[in-house]
Amino acid sequence: MSITSFVNNIAKITLSTPYAVGDVNVYLIKGDVLTLVDAGPLTETAWGQLSAALATLGYSPGDIEQIVLTHHHPDHAGMLERFSESVKIIGHPYNQYWINRDEYFHRVYDDFFYRLGVESGLPEAYLSAVSKFKSPLKYMGNRALDGVVMEGEALPGLPDWKVIETLGHAQSHLSFFRESDGVMIAGDHILAHISPNPIIEPPFEGGIERSKPLLQYNRSLMKLMDIPVSFAYTGHGKEVEDVHGLIPKRMAKQEERAKAVLEMVQGKRQTVFELCRHLFPAVYKKELGLTLSETIGQLDYLESLGSIRKEKGDSAFHYYA
Numbered sequence: 001m002s003i004t005s006f007v008n009n010i011a012k013i014t015l016s017t018p019y020a021v022g023d024v025n026v027y028l029i030k031g032d033v034l035t036l037v038d039a040g041p042l043t044e045t046a047w048g049q050l051s052a053a054l055a056t057l058g059y060s061p062g063d064i065e066q067i068v069l070t071h072h073h074p075d076h077a078g079m080l081e082r083f084s085e086s087v088k089i090i091g092h093p094y095n096q097y098w099i100n101r102d103e104y105f106h107r108v109y110d111d112f113f114y115r116l117g118v119e120s121g122l123p124e125a126y127l128s129a130v131s132k133f134k135s136p137l138k139y140m141g142n143r144a145l146d147g148v149v150m151e152g153e154a155l156p157g158l159p160d161w162k163v164i165e166t167l168g169h170a171q172s173h174l175s176f177f178r179e180s181d182g183v184m185i186a187g188d189h190i191l192a193h194i195s196p197n198p199i200i201e202p203p204f205e206g207g208i209e210r211s212k213p214l215l216q217y218n219r220s221l222m223k224l225m226d227i228p229v230s231f232a233y234t235g236h237g238k239e240v241e242d243v244h245g246l247i248p249k250r251m252a253k254q255e256e257r258a259k260a261v262l263e264m265v266q267g268k269r270q271t272v273f274e275l276c277r278h279l280f281p282a283v284y285k286k287e288l289g290l291t292l293s294e295t296i297g298q299l300d301y302l303e304s305l306g307s308i309r310k311e312k313g314d315s316a317f318h319y320y321a
Contacts, residue, residue, distance in 0.1 A: 033157025070187025121271025168217025
């Protein structure tokens with residue numbers, strides 16, 4: 001755990017997580033309402049670190065008046081249930097399905113990913129692993145969403161901070177922009193050293209059409225080019241001082257990855273699973289959900305350009321150039 005003091009009413013607090021991504025950053029903001037942006041994973045270690053950091057800043061968890069979520073992933077939202085019921089939980093409406101999981105959530109989740117596995121060409125032995133996609137939720141508590149914020153709105157009690165919808169990494173992802181100095185709290189939308197994995201998630205609002213998170217992510221990245229961001233606090237790792245310089249590098253890297261996938265389907269008809277094994281030979285078994293999301297994202301991107309097509313077989317889609 002590390003902590004900085006307040007800088008322009010923002011204090012960065014870094015918490016340990018049990019995930020491969022490593023530490024997560026949460027932010028305390030002083031305003032009309034004392035606000036915590038994100039809450040860390042539901043572990044005793046993280047709770048102890050957060051409590052100690054708040055004490056160093058002159059506060060306790062009981063002083064927090066609202067928690068604003070960048071997105072619902074458990075390393076960012078897992079610890080919500082440790083706070084008193086008087087603390088308001090604010091975020092994108094889609095958060096609700098994940099932070100307060102009920103029977104509907106589990107039914108839709110399981111049905112969606114089983115169908116996605118079949119359409120991706122997973123062998124029967126791998127379909128049984130679909131149920132393990134929810135294993136990261138081990139460190140996610142249950143807590144209701146008290147209020148929602150949308151694109152262009154101000155955060156409650158923080159009128160200088162405007163909401164920017166930055167979908168892609170998650171279907172609930174929001175970033176927060178302070179117009180007075182160009183500071184942004186970017187969650188996992190912008191990271192200094194890696195490009196976030198756009199993750200496929202179920203359409204809980206109805207219907208069976210899945211999102212295309214890599215296309216969303218690219219649009220959300222380009223949206224920032226029109227916003228005068230001077231400095232970005234991130235969900236993991238260091239801050240980004242040149243957001244507008246980083247975005248073209250991320251887009252170029254995306255083109256490079258897509259080109260590699262295009263070469264794999266030249267002259268062949270392949271399923272998502274076949275491509276996934278080629279792209280991630282060392283980790284696809286251990287991280288099947290994440291690697292399938294990445295593979296499907298690249299195929300969605302190539303399909304949007306007209307570089308590849310897909311056809312439905314008896315059960316799975318086959319992609320070809």
